[in-house]
Amino acid sequence: MAARRPFRWPALLTSNGRGIAYGGDYNPDQWPEETLDEDIRLMRKAHVNTVALAIFSWDKIEPQEGEFTFDWLDRVIDKLGTAGIAVDLASATASAPMWLYVKHPEVLPIDKYGHTVNPGSRQSWQPTSPVFTAYALRLCRKLAEHYKNNPYVTAWHMGNEYGWNNRYDYSDNALKAFRTWCEAKYGTIDALNAAWGTAFWSQHVNDFSEVLLPRHMGGDAMVNPAQQLDYERFGNDMLLDFYKAERDAIEAICPDKPFTTNFMVSTDQCCMDYAKWADEVDFISNDHYFHEGESHVDELLCSDALMDSLALGKPWYVMEHSTSAVQWKPLNARKRHGELMRDALTHVAMGADAINFFQWRQSASGAEAFHSAMVPHAGEDSKIYRDVCELGAALKTLSEAGLQGTELERSNTAILFSAESEWATRSQTLPSMKLNHWHDVRDWYRGLLDAGQRADIVPLAYDWSGYQTIILPTVLILSECDVRRLADFAQAGGTVIIGYATGLIDEHFRVGLGGYPGAGNGLLRTMLGVRSEEFNILGCEAEGEPSEIRLSNGCISRLWQNDVTSIAADTTVIASYVGAEAADWELADVPAITRHPYGRGEALYVGCDLDRDAIASLMRTLRPEAADDARLVHTVRRSADGSTIVDCYLNRDRQPVHVQNITGQPIIAHRCAAGTAAHDYVLDRNGMLIMKRVE
Incomplete structure (x- = not known):
């Protein structure tokens, strides 16, 4: 792992600067200025103590080139701060003003x-444009100079x-x-040609000046997958470099306040390599929007499990989520009563110390007018706002109990x-185009929950040596270094579970030879004690062919089966294909x-796709001693000195x-x-119980 910036958490305007941050994106520039006093009254009533400000306000701050107007923003920040509401101030560069696009198309x-992406939405700018970068960094420096000593601005929100x-x-x-x-x-250039395998299809380049972007090549043309993978890495890095340039411009002037930017992690999206981004922020932030349907809670837990790992166990920040429905999905489901509270408290249970929404007041116009907010179109006398107030009171109680x-x-x-494996699964050159690494992670996470077991989601690049079991679902890309780490983990006594499409290629999208999985020059096969020769791919497209294959343990595979042609003498077969x-x-x-035993540990090979029921069944068989009530999720938050424990x-x-035999004092129910016996409770649908133990 690269060097990481020191953890710094933004202070609140409380007497000791501590407490769970609560609020949301605030866009007063959408409203008449007289609305500000009413907003602050409602914020105080709801126990709001922080807002993210000026995220899309570039045109209000710089209405004409070189003309900076801070008076309106000064008044907003001063009134908020006087009311005890801290400001997470944005660099305001997410959307540029129209005058900039007109002058510099x-x-x-x-x-x-080859089409121009026109202005009118967000982020209609090139991260590598020197012209845009100059304008953006000038704005950053102006903001930093103006607000560097403002006591109410306690954090910087980049982009x-x-x-x-x-x-x-x-x-x-x-x-x-x-x-x-x-x-x-x-x-x-020789190293690039070797990495990209340019001997195929006459793609050899003689100089870096001949390197091209993987633009549209016509029809059903397939991009060189190694080139595409590097372009994905480059796209991640160019935006990370832009973020760092903005951060560094402000930090040179205002170094004493923490910096963050909002990641986008839910199991519908995880477009950046946030394991790299996490090194460059002072505290981790995320925008999480729920997945409609029965997977809602599990999806939230899965996304949060990754966020906690990105934060290296430190508290992290929910920068955005929704009070109810959004307006950008094919199906914009609302939340039932109680789900606003449940979702927010679940984020807290998974390590979050800040709960914020997009946005404070629901817009009356624009593209997100029907996106729910803390103050809905119906106003103060509404179910949503009453739920917002209830949540604010609950978070205040948790703060006073010392949870933060x-x-x-x-x-x-x-x-x-x-x-990188998630990017690779999108390639159109794989045995199946139905692979999705992140969704497979989610399915394994949910299967473990169904087995009464909870897992962490940890980036491959991080240190996972302290775990007992590691699972690699559709981790297509494994370098030789990765495989050696896996082998060392098993040799030291750990259990490694390898999925059916894991370790098929290396970091350059090269296929390991000698049989599957070929990663690590055969070391992965040796560790697993198996060798496969072909993939058997199923699908409804093959009319008249079987659409599923049964396993001897009762499970069913519907997408992919590896044709294992040999196993080591000491390999145990848990299940075979039958029927x-x-x-x-x-x-x-x-x-x-x-x-298969390996060193003091073992390696399991799951050579076919399994649904969550099959995963749960497998994990119950492998670890029956670890099973708890699958209907219940229990997490524990503990203070550094171990004196405060929150269940x-x-x-x-x-x-x-x-639930029975619950110890401690209830903070939130x-x-x-309460159940019929002491220390027993009944949790209704969407119920959550938070208990404090002091040792």
């Missing part, structure tokens, strides 16, 4: 088809959701920067996540799931759950009632 991004609209830019500026990036990465600053205890199981469908595909009695119990079921 050359800053607009170009898509892979907003970097990569939302300009993750992929194919402009000439991007081409120039990509060539420079490639030269820095490879050093010589405690850290989430980790599980003994880690599911490994790799942004007429298996025989039809010549897979009858072929090993599907195996177990959080969440009902993830739709029916009431009875949301949709929860």
